[in-house]
Amino acid sequence: MKTGCCLVLVFLLLLSLFPAASAHAETGRTLTIINSVGDSARFEKAAELFHARYPDTKILQRRIDDARVLATEIMAGGEGADIVGLQDSFMTVSAAILLKNGALVDLNRFPELAALKENCLDIFGFVTIDGRWYAVPEEIEEHLFRVNTTLAEKIGWQIPSGRWSMDDFWELALRVKRMNEETEEHILVLQDDSFLIPYFFHAYQANHVDAFAGRADYDAQAYIDLLTRWKELNENGLVCQSPDRVNPKMRADALLYTCRCPLSVLGEDTCILPPCESDASKYPVYGGVLSINANTPHMEEAVYFMRCYLSPEALERQYALRDGCWLKEGQAASDPLFIETVSDENVTLWSAVLENSVPELYLLDISREQYKTLFPALLEGRISPERFAAVSQQLADMALGE
Amino acid sequence: MKRKTRLRIKLLAMWLLPASGFFALYVVPLLWTFRYSFASSAFDGGQAGFHNYVYIWTNEYFLLGLRNLLKTGLTCCLPAFALSLLLSVLMIRHEAAAAFALVVLFLPLLIPSVCAAELWKKVYKIDVLTPPGTALMALFTLFLWKCTGPAAIVLYAALRKLEKEVLEAAMLDGCGEARLTFGMRLPLIRRECALSLVLLLLYHLRFYKDVYLLYGLYPPKEMYLVQHYMNNQYLKMNAQYVSAAGASLACLCLGLFILALFVTGRREKKC
Numbered sequence: 201m202k203t204g205c206c207l208v209l210v211f212l213l214l215l216s217l218f219p220a221a222s223a224h225a226e227t228g229r230t231l232t233i234i235n236s237v238g239d240s241a242r243f244e245k246a247a248e249l250f251h252a253r254y255p256d257t258k259i260l261q262r263r264i265d266d267a268r269v270l271a272t273e274i275m276a277g278g279e280g281a282d283i284v285g286l287q288d289s290f291m292t293v294s295a296a297i298l299l300k301n302g303a304l305v306d307l308n309r310f311p312e313l314a315a316l317k318e319n320c321l322d323i324f325g326f327v328t329i330d331g332r333w334y335a336v337p338e339e340i341e342e343h344l345f346r347v348n349t350t351l352a353e354k355i356g357w358q359i360p361s362g363r364w365s366m367d368d369f370w371e372l373a374l375r376v377k378r379m380n381e382e383t384e385e386h387i388l389v390l391q392d393d394s395f396l397i398p399y400f401f402h403a404y405q406a407n408h409v410d411a412f413a414g415r416a417d418y419d420a421q422a423y424i425d426l427l428t429r430w431k432e433l434n435e436n437g438l439v440c441q442s443p444d445r446v447n448p449k450m451r452a453d454a455l456l457y458t459c460r461c462p463l464s465v466l467g468e469d470t471c472i473l474p475p476c477e478s479d480a481s482k483y484p485v486y487g488g489v490l491s492i493n494a495n496t497p498h499m500e501e502a503v504y505f506m507r508c509y510l511s512p513e514a515l516e517r518q519y520a521l522r523d524g525c526w527l528k529e530g531q532a533a534s535d536p537l538f539i540e541t542v543s544d545e546n547v548t549l550w551s552a553v554l555e556n557s558v559p560e561l562y563l564l565d566i567s568r569e570q571y572k573t574l575f576p577a578l579l580e581g582r583i584s585p586e587r588f589a590a591v592s593q594q595l596a597d598m599a600l601g602e
Numbered sequence: 603m604k605r606k607t608r609l610r611i612k613l614l615a616m617w618l619l620p621a622s623g624f625f626a627l628y629v630v631p632l633l634w635t636f637r638y639s640f641a642s643s644a645f646d647g648g649q650a651g652f653h654n655y656v657y658i659w660t661n662e663y664f665l666l667g668l669r670n671l672l673k674t675g676l677t678c679c680l681p682a683f684a685l686s687l688l689l690s691v692l693m694i695r696h697e698a699a700a701a702f703a704l705v706v707l708f709l710p711l712l713i714p715s716v717c718a719a720e721l722w723k724k725v726y727k728i729d730v731l732t733p734p735g736t737a738l739m740a741l742f743t744l745f746l747w748k749c750t751g752p753a754a755i756v757l758y759a760a761l762r763k764l765e766k767e768v769l770e771a772a773m774l775d776g777c778g779e780a781r782l783t784f785g786m787r788l789p790l791i792r793r794e795c796a797l798s799l800v801l802l803l804l805y806h807l808r809f810y811k812d813v814y815l816l817y818g819l820y821p822p823k824e825m826y827l828v829q830h831y832m833n834n835q836y837l838k839m840n841a842q843y844v845s846a847a848g849a850s851l852a853c854l855c856l857g858l859f860i861l862a863l864f865v866t867g868r869r870e871k872k873c
Contacts, residue, residue, distance in 0.1 A: 207752070267837055275841050292837050302645040313771045315643040368686040565819045573729040583731065591730055598820050602663045602834055 229257040230297045233286035234264055234273065236496060237488035238338040241517035242509070249508035250501075257501055266290035275302055277495030282502045286335060287488045287560040295491070295559065296411035296520040299334045305492040306332040310503050316510045320526045325557040326485040329412045335489035336510050339462070340523045342485055342553050343399050344471040344546070346450060355379055355455070360472055366400070368473040370429060376455065377436050384435040386453060390439045392449040393459035395486075396562075396571040398439075399474060400426060405567075406484035406558045407477065409596065416563070416596035419589050422477070427578060427585035434579050460486055460560075463550050468543040473552065483553045484560035524550045566595045632852060633665075638845035654846035664847060667828035674827070677738075678745040678809075679802040686750045686798060690757035691783055700758070707751030710724075718744065719815035729814055734824045737817070741825060744812055749805040753798035760794035761787060 231250075236243070247259050264270045271293075273280040284304075285294045298304050303409065308314050314333070317324060318487060327335040352359055357372060369389075376389045392398045404426060408417040434441045440449035450457040458474065459465075474483060490509065492502045510512060515527050521538045524547060577583045583591075642648035658664045689707065693700040710718070722728065726740040764787060772786055788795065801856070810829035817825055819834055828847065835843045 270813050271837055271839050275839050293839075301839050302643045569730045569818075569820075573731060577731060587731075594823070595730070595820050598663060598823075598826070599834075602661065602831060602838075 207526065214547065229254075229498065229501070230260050230279060231257055231282050231498055231505060232260045232262060232280060233283040233285070233490070233505075234262050234270070234281050235337065236261055236283075236490060237287065239488070239510075241519070242514045244503070245412045245517050246505065246511070246514040248512075249511060249513060250505050253504060254501055257498075259505070263424055265286075274493050274495065277497060278492070279497070281493050282496040282498050283505065284491050284493055285338065285488060286491055288486070288560065292565075294411050294561060295334065295489075296561070299329055299332060300412050300414075303494055304334045305494050305499075306334065307492070307503075307506065308333050310507075313503055313507050313510065316507060319512050319528060320510075320515070321528060321551055321552075321555060323526050323554040323557070325482065325555070326487060326559045328524045329488050329559065335491040336506050337523075337526070338488040338490055339519075340485060340487045340554065341460045341462055342483070342550060343394060343402070343458050343460055343474055344466060344549055345390075345474050346466065347470045347472055348450070348452070348457075349470050350457050351453075351455045355383050355387070357455070359470070363473055363479075364475050366475050366477050373433060373438055376438060380401075380436075380438075386437065388440055388451065388454040389433065389456060391440050391451055391454035391457045392443065393442045393445070393457075395460050396567045396573065398430065398437055399458050401570070402560055403474065403477065403481065405561045405563070407481050409561055409563060411561060411563055411600060414600040416600060418592040418594060418596055423592075424585045424589050427588055431578055431585065463542055463546065464521045466546045466550075467541055469601040471546050471549055473549060477499070482556050482558040485554060485557035485558040524554065526554075563596060563599055566592060566599065569595060635845045635848045635852070637847045638841055641842050641845070644841040650842065655850065656844045658843055658846050661831075663826065664828065664831050667826050667831045668822065670824065670826055671828050674741065674809075674825075675803065675806050678749075679743060679806055682740075682746055682750045682802050683753060683795075683799055685746060686754035686757055686802075687788075687795075689750065689754040690761055691787070693754070693758045693831060694761045698714065698817065704755060704758070707754050710748045710751055715812050715815055718748065722816060733823065734822055737822050737825055740816065741813065744816075745806070746807060748812070749802055749809075752805075753802050754795055756798045756801065757791065760791040761777070764790055 231254075250257075250259065264273060270284075274284060285300075288294055297305065299306075299385060307329075318445075323337065323340075324333055326340075327333060327337055347359055349359070357375070360368065373389045376387050380386050386553065394402055408420070408423070409415070431437070440451070440454070441452075448459055476483075490506065492499070492506065496502050512527055518526060521541060525538075570588075570592060574583070574588050578585065578588050585596075638644075639751070640649055640651060642650040674703050677736065685787070689703070690792075720742050722740050726736055728737065728740055733742075769782060769786065772782055777785070810827055813821060813825055813827060814830070819830065819837075821827075821830065828851065832844050832847050835847070
């Protein structure tokens, strides 16, 4: 009886393997793309162009949310992960570290792919680290500052038309503070609904933490000064966050508003560039991007797919209303909704940020710790800016020094 | 003769199945780990010689993790062993309460680590700003709460097996409770004591999960274990460093095991 049961079980087990084996045999070559966030029209066009050259290669899209499973698939190579979608704020490890460790391919190695960049505006700053171009952008989010023009007029503030500095911003904050003291009306200088940490700290991280080189400057005086000033702004009630983090809205009493958002959200609102620490500072830009796994056995197909994805034919179908126009010519005219919804000024600002961008950095757990523990403790006065900076530096040293 | 040979073949067959399982699931992966520890990375297929070993053995955080593993091992396992010994003796002395105590001691093993970690986080207010002393205390109490029970149950079972006549005879000869415990009970259950110590050491090696749930990927420096190093290197896709660290730890454990065998072997000979 027992032997019979065992035999039946073994037979069933063997039988269960057959469909998988036959399915594998049917599919032939497969190009696997993990965690792509690309919109369907552009992706479909790229797939169409791809299949014109590789008709027998199937494109398979998969989603892997577990960081350890993703790491295993990428390191194992094989059939599992040819092209990988990366979004820093949802990943445990920054793309800069993966690039440093050789997991991502430098796309500059492929001249035909690199040549396609010529068709586009110079939007590749946020997917290039140390001269290595590691990804093709899929979607983009920026931090432009929206302005309440009524309040700006009321306080007599000349809205800047180009780059402006952090010193200008602190002066503006001082002016608003004085006005609040003199009048009964209370104005906020900035409503900041950036992801996890306030915008200025995203900008500092993006410009001063080099995960690729393994260097972080959290303990610099400039960072401590920034923390001190942010604390002062909070103490004077000049900054706030939206209570509804899911559907944030600009408050009527806020002069400036920022959040990481697609172009469509800005619409025809009056927007300005974010203030910069110095002339050399760049703007942090966040994006969903596609990279080639250095372990892929289908390198030729993967590179060709990237060529299709970055081709003008595919980019013309890019959702310009959300991501802006990346092609130098022709893209905006193809989308009437885009022309009606977004002002030309905002499109120009959007492109200006992209052309002067760095990747928005999420260094392992550090941004989360800052959001969860350090910022509340700083603003409640439980820790000093120096302690905040020291703890951040210690975490960064650990993350980058391992 | 034939029967003997058949029995031998049967025994060999019975041995072969688990042995092949052990070989496939433990020995082969270990050999692969050793192989990968000499690779330059998971991506270029090159060889790095001993560079990975040099890298990890000169890396500040690998050494910190190793030191902390040994430190927390000593500070957690020895008190847990002493406590489990005390509890087992108390259970022997108060047999009526033993059944209830066994349930209470076994309960922590059934509670998911996530729930326990959340409770500890609330009680000790654990975050990145927690002072090192409090962080260590949280870790220490969690280990005691979770791991003392099984060790105490092993010791209690061993103490129950002791012949009552022998202990009563010793008491009639004027042996006090302390002398009875340290002079008779403990020497008689020394193998079980060793077993519970090994059990505690194993629990300590698995305790990383709880430390991770309490402090995340980057705990305070005092809590950073070698498992943090290996886990973080894996997430960074540095398989070569994970393999080198794993191979180094395997060698260390093997060395300690051989040393323990040597020491106990000499002691047995003396006896």
